[in-house]
Amino acid sequence: MSKTMNMNVDQDGIAVIEIDVQDRPMNVITADFADDFKNCVEEITKDEKIIGAVLTSAKNDFMAGADLKSMLPSLIGLGDASAMAERIIESHKLNRAMETCGKPFVAAINGTALGGGLEITLSCHYRIAADRNDAVLGLPEVMVGLLPGGGGTQRLPRIIGIQAALELMTQGKHLKPQKALAMGIVNELAPPDELLSKAKQWIIDGGKATQPWDTKGFKVPGGFDPNTKGTIQMFSVVNAMVAKNTNHNYPAPIAIVSSVYEGCQVPIDTGLEIEAKYFVGLLCDPVSGNMIRSLFNNKQSADKLRARPKGVDKHTVKTLGMLGAGMMGAGITLVSAQAGMKVYLLDSTQENAEKGKAYSEKYFQKSVALKKMTEEKKAAIMDNIIATTDYNDLKDCDLIIEAVFENREIKADVTQKTEAVIGEDIIFASNTSTLPISGLAESSSRPHNFIGMHFFSPVEKMPLVEMIMGEQSSDEALAKSLDYIQQIKKTPIVVNDSRGFFTSRVFSTSCNEANEMMREGVNPALIENAARHAGYPVGPFAVQDETTIDLSVKIHNQTKEDMGDDYKPMSSIEVMQKMYELGRLGKRFGKGFYEYPEGGKKFLWPGLSDIYPVNEQQPDIQEIKDRMMSVQALDAYRCLEENVLTSPDDGDIGSIFGWGFPPWTGGVFSYIDMVGLQNFVDRCDDYCDRFGERFKVPDSLRERAKNKEKFYS
């Protein structure tokens, strides 16, 4: 029997193929799978005793997509785009053979079916899905910069219509089986234990072995004609929406739209060829490689706690002690309670503590209103949040997280009060975004248990947690903290101590760059647009208004006081000080770089041009983008050199999930690789001459470029 599937023929002559890819927790498409499946289809076609076939899985789920780690490299290994396309077109023949062999194939989708896994079922003549709430169906290839290359862009629109198919594929949405039924992706649902019998029954009842698109006079459901109003309007709007959503940075969505548009005007075999060529185009584009590496492979390995020190027993937090009920504390409480923990939320007054708890109340109330949560579930969660001012409540906590005001004295005070009541081996994690951990640990009597755990705001939305190792933080402290992060389903990176750590420090460099550009006379609107068009979620002036100029100047003053002459402030600190003097303190204060008219949309404060007159001659937008991304990438490299970062993976993940470094680049280090090390160094040298020392290239990076030593081979 083969390594990827079993086939048995029952007394009715129905072949049941059970996919069961060995050594894999989830079925994925491998080279072996393709060979085995081909043999099965051939046998079914040839064997006269077989009247039809059921395709299902022996595992809990049906099948995920192609194995990104083996299939893609083997394709790319062909080296030549035409050869890659040829191989894919060849592989389509198997699905076409199945569709046209004259015997009915029915997919019994027993669990989750994604990507290539779902595409195989689309080649079956009928699809029945197990009615399971924990299963999802979808074509998520776009999320890693690809398109459904197993015929998905051709078959799905021919099954459910153009618009629905485009939506599903360009957004990579996952659907519950119920929804998939409603959309017509599957024909029928069945209770899991009746799935197989229903599938067989469909064959016995004479299920047709012809695909609709192989029937004469076939029309795409809902209609598709580039000469009619409906199609014209739909595509013209879809094209614009894709441009809006991608800023032309992501090649996959428009390739999907084109594959559908061009492929659905021709017979399916030609359509499949068109799809294969668009697929190969994406495969050869660096963006898909970047996305697969950072958003899929490296993120997955971070989520699996690649960084967790070995030899420490798994630690499950049942009760969390949360110090400080401000915005961060309230958010951490929310996600922890949501993950099933009991949370003691402590603040200096009961009123503050209750206010922090109310944040969760409001959030879950929304979930209930949207029917995403039951009233009972919400009540159970809320019962698990205990607002308190009493340190004694912390005595049974498995983990303490501190998120009080960013002030050394206050932090020291709560640390000592907490350590007085908690167990000796309880980890104390400080959620600070700027203050070095080793310094804060000085107030702790157990500095080995003291660690930095930097959350991002709003906690319930931001996926990243930056773990900061103080000088004395132990492996155990890290391991236990990472276990907690896994419990709350966040993605961790681990960095070493430094002012601003990795994320806060590097993030701010592009804001500084934006301020510098404004000071040089670059149009602020152009800078904002350049940032957004590069793929940042918000422009640098909007972001500085959000985090407030007030806070930036206060941090500046505090750091100056802390460090004295050692302090090197951001080169553009004067811009912030100027705004501060003018009382333009940020969004929360009603004005900053932007004006915030009541009931209207914000717009850049016209007075900016009086302070920083806009030059007649403006730079090319590409240079503005390059400056913002390069200044961050370069500082990230310094972090690697200074051992603040210990791997480029952490830098890439931290930059994307921490501050929204454009995901299509794959993160700061993937970005340097993509630009090319030598190009990057040359660019920074040029910028160093023209714009300042902040672009000074470290010798080690220069050396690296000379040796053509990429961050990822």
Place this chain on the structure above:
Amino acid sequence: MTDAYIFDHVRSPRGKGKSDGSLHQVTPVELLTQVLESLRDRNELDTSRIDDVIMGVVHNQGEQASNPARTAAINAGYAEEAAGKQLNRFCASGLEAVNSAAAQVMSGMSDLCIGGGLESMSRVPMDTVGGALAVDPQVAYGGYFVPQGISADLIASKYGFTREDVDAFAVESQKRASHARDEGYFDNSIVPIKDNLGDILLDHDECIRTGTTVEDLAKLKPSFVQMGEFGFNSVAIQRYPEVEKINHVHHAGNSSVIVDGASAVLVGTKEVGEELGLTPRAKIVGFASTGTEPTIMLTGPAPSAEKVLKRCGMSKDNIDLFELNEAFAVVVLLYMQQMDIDHEQINVNGGAIAMGHPLGATGGMVLGTLIDEMERRDLNTGLVNLCIGGGMGTSTIVERA
């Protein structure tokens, strides 16, 4: 090179381009047929001498497909020797058809041609016509396509024209068109369109709104807000990142009216005119088309004007009177700024904001309006100009013969 002369021109009145418009019951070919009949009859033309009937049609599908130029010529009873062809330079098609006719004459390969255009927007509506530009994902996405209304609003945003500016311009267009119509300035060129019983369906431009005020227009909601939010504003700003946001200033009252219409201009050599007893009214001095950035799309007129002026060894100071199609108010406002000309020199009898823009036909109409007015004012030179989808401009310079 042979000189090309304009002997005459006629046009249909412009009927509202909706199902309740007065010309809606007339087929596109019939509309053009009556215009061609009129041109022949009032000049007692021997149509066997016509080398080519060249007609601009933008939406060349349905009833307007398959060369209505030739079809209408035959339908009008023209001699079978009169060949016909259809061309498309979007909104400048009608003028381009005249320019092509002139080019054939100037090259010595034709003696007598008719240029003009046709568009029944009530019967072949704009939103039913596809083409790759907006629809094909590779083309639209790669080319940063936005619809014209967004382009017009982008011009206003980039160059700082306000809602007040465009509305004031629109009011003036209505005022001028009303005045010109009431004074009979258009009468000599308009062919009343009749039904098959011979009764007149329409003999005047039916969309002019006499007495429109700035206050009236201020009440209208901008037309392209929703379209912009679909994503087209983003696309526009991706191409013009110096623009902070798109200010939607255009609406039905300061954009060209959707209408039905047809036009025809008789172009030939001096010799053929003498032979057939035709008196030249104007000489075609030169013409040019040029391309400009396609997303902002409607900024082609000034560059095309500069191009033709340079080619003819002239400057804008040599031009007595200008016509620029009022696709959107902002197009003319920008043109006046870029060309440094006063509103008193351009569109002196109003324009498409008041009377309508029957896409393929408009070029022939505005050329005719310009010649009529040059005669009325006894001026010598004129320049006619249209902005064009896809980012182009077409210009023609004429002088009194």
